[in-house]
Amino acid sequence: MPARTKLSDTFCPLGRTAEFLGDRAVILILRELFFKSARFDAITRGTGLGPQLVSARLKMLEQHDVVERRPYQQRPLRYAYHLTPKGQDLFDILYVMRNWAEKWAYAPQEVEADYAVQYLHRGCGADVGTEIHCPQCGERLGFGTVKAVLSPALARERLAKQAV
């Protein structure tokens, strides 16, 4: 009988996801990658994390086959980071994390728009709210199907980090 590959010390699917996604820095780095910030400096600026931490986490994400590194410049050699198909599928998780926060993580007096991040469906333009399927055309939302529009407060915050 073939030996069972030991991908993790647990057989629990949630435990396996938690193993690499149960880390604040990882979630923030993935956010930047979903926002198309592929270069190291942009990821560091957007997350506000130190370069050593970002570098270590990107390496770990490469090992998990969630991120791949590709050169974008030869002299000096510079790499950009891209989500693999396995990484792109994490969209579903990050999207519901955002949905939960939109409902629960803001005090009433903080709210100046319907959402801190509004998502528009690229296919038909509808505001998808916090739905999994586009409320206008019914398409299942996934990686690359929505465009983020930041609230004024969040846009100011990212501008202050020069990370819009």
Add this chain to the structure above:
Amino acid sequence: MPARTKLSDTFCPLGRTAEFLGDRAVILILRELFFKSARFDAITRGTGLGPQLVSARLKMLEQHDVVERRPYQQRPLRYAYHLTPKGQDLFDILYVMRNWAEKWAYAPQEVEADYAVQYLHRGCGADVGTEIHCPQCGERLGFGTVKAVLSPALARERLAKQAV
């Protein structure tokens, strides 16, 4: 103008969720609470984490109003931990974390059943697969609507921890 409540140092919804959910121990503790393991000892056994870590994270989750503590015994005084409505809504996140892992986190030779954790819809009995709406009756799946059936490998693992 009223001062803005500083719930977090970021206005980003994903950042706010990441602030407490970007932690492996927190995700495992929440898993146990979704599995109805409400007592401290059961949570500790099921997660395999040390009691000090579990205690610190439960306290943090209470502060975030995700978990509430209620006495279940007076002499000696003992508490059980329960998800608040805000905590119950985290089901959506943990469910898609499981869905992602079912698709991506297992080597082919590890798989001995369709899913490491099969979810049956309590309403109609259907295997919901990794769908957000029940594929048989269409109900939107959420906290309390599904029953977990562990694969033999995962059931053995939990039995070894005396945490089934």
